[in-house]
Amino acid sequence: MRANFIFSEVWIGLRRNLTMTIAVIVTVAVGMALLGVGLMINSQVSRLTSYWTDKVELSVYLCTDKSPFPACKNRGAVTEAEKTSLKQTIQAMPDVERVEFEDQAQAYKNFQESDSNKLLLSVTRVEDMPESFRVKLKDPDKAAAVADSLSGQPAVSRIINQRVLLDSVFGFMGKLRNMALGVAILMVFAATLLIGNTVRLSAYNRRRETGIMRLVGASNIYIQLPFVMEGLIAGLIGGVFAGVLLIITKILVFEGIQMYMQNPIGWDTVAGVITLTMVIGVLICVLASFITLRRYLRV
Amino acid sequence: MIHFDNVTKVYANQNRPALDHVSVDVDKGEFVFLVGPSGSGKSTFLRLVLKEERPNSGSIHVAGKDLARLSNFKVPHLRRRIGCVFQDFRLLPNKNVYENVAFALEVIGKPRRFIRKVVPEVIELVGLEGKAHRMPEELSGGEQQRVAMARAFVNRPMILLADEPTGNIDPATSIGIMKVLDRINRTGTTVLMATHDAAIVDSMRKRVVELEDGKIVRDQSRGVYGQAY
Ligand SMILES: Nc1ncnc2c1ncn2[C@@H]1O[C@H](COP(=O)(O)OP(=O)(O)OP(=O)(O)O)[C@@H](O)[C@H]1O
Ligand SMILES: [Mg+2]
Secondary structure: OOHHHHHHHHHHHHHHOHHHHHHHHHHHHHHHHHHHHHHHHHHHHHHHHHHHHOOOEEEEEEOOOOOOOHHHOOOOOOOHHHHHHHHHHHHHOOOEEEEEEEOHHHHHHHHHHHOOOHHHHHHOOHHHOOOEEEEEEOOHHHHHHHHHHHHOOOOEEEEEEHHHHHHHHHHHHHHHHHHHHHHHHHHHHHHHHHHHHHHHHHHHHOHHHHHHHHHOOOOHHHHHHHHHHHHHHHHHHHHHHHHHHHHHHHHHHHOOOHHHOOOOOOHHHHHHHHHHHHHHHHHHHHHHHHHHHHHHOOO | OEEEEEEEEOOOOOOOOOEEEEEEEEOOOOEEEEEOOOOOOHHHHHHHHOOOOOOOEEEEEEOOEEHHHOOHHHHHHHHHOEEEEEOOOOOOOOOOHHHHHHHHHHOOOOOHHHHHHHHHHHHHHOOOOOOOOOOHHHOOHHHHHHHHHHHHHOOOOOEEEEEOOOOOOOHHHHHHHHHHHHHHHHOOOEEEEEOOOHHHHHHHOOEEEEEEOOEEEEEEOOOOOOOOO
């Protein structure tokens, strides 16, 4: 096999169909970048899920003096007796692993740490903070059922199920991922058609050469390789662009929202995603070239 | 070398066979003219030898190989042992004489050193010495056909198929072409040439196989073009 012969043929082919080649590269780059973004979101979601699953709790807030919640209307702050009985009730539930009481001082401290709104901080006093029970469940999936049965209890102002919050975040990310993957599939489809067209043009342009090659007994591989290599190189270049786009995405998007996510995906994940999208991109290009070849190049 | 046994070829969408129960034997080193009116099946015969087409019935052996048993994978190897020349030359317009001939060796993966050695030899054999760097458009029809013959012969095939090689060339130049074919034949290469050119057939006095409507109507050693009564 004469490598330089093949490469010069490939180079001529790529240059002769320059506009088509660029279209293929762009489509492959965008399609593979979207596929990669989908995969990155996916791995972010699964990291977050495993991070949060054992931390999810129910917050059972108790009535304060001036609680605006309907459950606290016509009554004052929670009494010590109510707290004791509520704690016993919660502890008695089979799905509950442990219960912790958060008093006003602790709540105020947490609030100070988590909220950066200076104005809100300055007008909020320790007495305004609600007391709460932090309920850790044996099985996070039971959160909704436990919350339901606790919401009717006396002196409970409201119950926050962290699980529901997380689910909405995960749900949103899941939708983003599906969109990215959906568009990626469309792009892959477009890339396949484009490659098919490029190969068809190439085969037409080179019909004299391939005719003579067949006649003098060049092996099929030798005849087809330049076409497949054209697809391969276009796929590789597109893959490199996709990799650059993914690195930019990681820096701008995933690093940017890092402060909200305790467990952002690392560069090892990005490297894995880039490798995978490259391989898929190149495989698609090579397969598409090969399949169209069978149709347009009689061997 | 070439052995047709009761070969019938009917093209798709045609009811009349292009070749009709043809049996013929060509020995190693022979020079055979294939003559007959247009549409009598001469080109079809040559395409069958190359396994570009498959017969509907009958068997074909080329160089001892049964073509029906030859896998598609091995067809290129068969074609490496058969050279081909056509009426329309089929040169690559963007390559010069040397490159056109070398192309046939490059694409079957021959080493460059070998190519550099044999290509000039063959260019000389067909009488184009000094013209290796001309482009095809700078050559006459006869010279272009010599390039095509050099390309067909450069890999030293056992068989050379020529489909009306003088069809586009004036009679005077054709004599030169025939001399080259004769020279190639003398190296031991079997030559099979389809032609309409009566003068050439008559002057060469080689074996003549005449086809008509796909049937062999004459097979004569040292024959002439027209029916010898
Ligand atoms: N690819 C094809 N498909 C269908 N029919 C074909 C094909 N090639 C040839 N034929 C038919 O087969 C018959 C024999 O054709 P062939 O080309 O072998 O004749 P030929 O003797 O070479 O003629 P010519 O002297 O004009 O070149 C003709 O009737 C032709 O129409
Ligand atoms: Mg013909």
